[in-house]
Amino acid sequence: MNQTGVRWTSDQVLALAPDDASRKAGSRLGTAGPWSDAGCRDGGVLWGQCKGSGNRPYRTVVDLSGPGAASKCSCPSRKFPCKHAVGLLLLWAAQDPVVQGGTEPPDWASEWIEDRRERTAKAGEKARDKQSEGGSAPAGTADPExxxxxxxxxxARITSGATELEQRLTDLLRGGLAAAERAGYGMWEETAARMVDAQAPGLxxxxxxxGSIPSSGPGWPVRLLEECALLHLLDEAWLGRDRLPGALATTVRTRVGLPSSPQGPAVRDRWTVLAQYDQADSKVTTRRIWLYGQGSGRTALVLSFGAAGRAPEASxxxxxxxDAELLPHGGAGQLRATLGEQFGAPVPATGPPPxxxxxxAVEAHGRALSEDPWLESWPVTLTAAIPAPGTGGWQLTDPEGESALPVASRALNRPALWKLAALSGGTPVTVFGESGHQGFHPLTAWSPSSPVPVPLT
Structure with a gap:
């Protein structure tokens, strides 16, 4: 057991793997055969050496002192956690005797653990100092002026970029949307590069x-016009941000790409981990972690980032x-927060949130859009939903069959959708996910007979 007093299940371990390939490879290493000199220590430390293709075994160490898992391995993998860390965690979860308890870690493991915990403590102090100062300057800034x-x-650069973008949108509409199809993607990429030069990555x-909408299927001109209208609204909001309410102005700053920082007072609660999944592009991998406060009733989103090809460290x-503090970020309707100080031992959650x-769910999403028109999705929990195929794809229906939510296209071909259907078996289940303009993206489900969540990502 680690300091949390909780030994994870194999499903919880596999949910940390960055992709299906890592889950399969890690499962093959979740046996005693390739491991030697493995152990665990009170305080949440696992270590071991795993035989690989070379002469030297890979050295793997995992820190479980927080609510998640941080790891380091001598293998060349750029994934986090790597397959060796997943395998070691599976051994620990299965209470395999090869992971001996009560022993002391070797020097190579102890050095990394001590260094990591020291860096974590310093980062927490910086976050608290920044919050006490109102978040007005980046942490570590020696000269506020x-x-x-x-x-x-x-x-000023963003304002210049937004003004140029407004002119380009005007030219597009004057020339007709059909011109967007003839121009190809190069026109959009060149415009995007101009926004990068203006330091407005959100734009x-x-x-x-x-640029991905023209020729994307029937009705693409309507979709293009809708997205152009939202982008025009964001441009105008930025150019007139001084006249906006404070919370909405903060939202606009975040949407154009300015960094977001904690602004509100810390909220201490017992936070249930509802879902975790990664989104990747050519430059960065973003990990989205949804939490629910059992006492406050708040839902919060914790984001963690990793360089291209590497999964973020937070898991x-x-x-x-x-039991932890969350530091909320500012903005109208924003749910983002930064994980702060943790208290006591994590325990298994007792079931799904209300x-x-x-x-x-539709009404909640609509209210959120009224505060943030550029919102891509909103977290909702459906207490009685039945997954079923429909004429336009899969959907979640209520038991009476009177209402339905379409499942988002990004989830239609995922094995997770079949896992949800198998869990349901045609009966209502509780499902947590993100409701967006493309449909509902199911992330976690609970069957009526068990409080144990089934990750769908």
Missing amino acids: AARRRAERRE AARVREL LPVGLSV GGSITD
């Missing part, structure tokens, strides 16, 4: 999304509940 001048120069990302197993009907 210089930071203010840099921020003003960046805002650049939305421009690239516009929280679905189904655990941790939810509602499909109608409740």
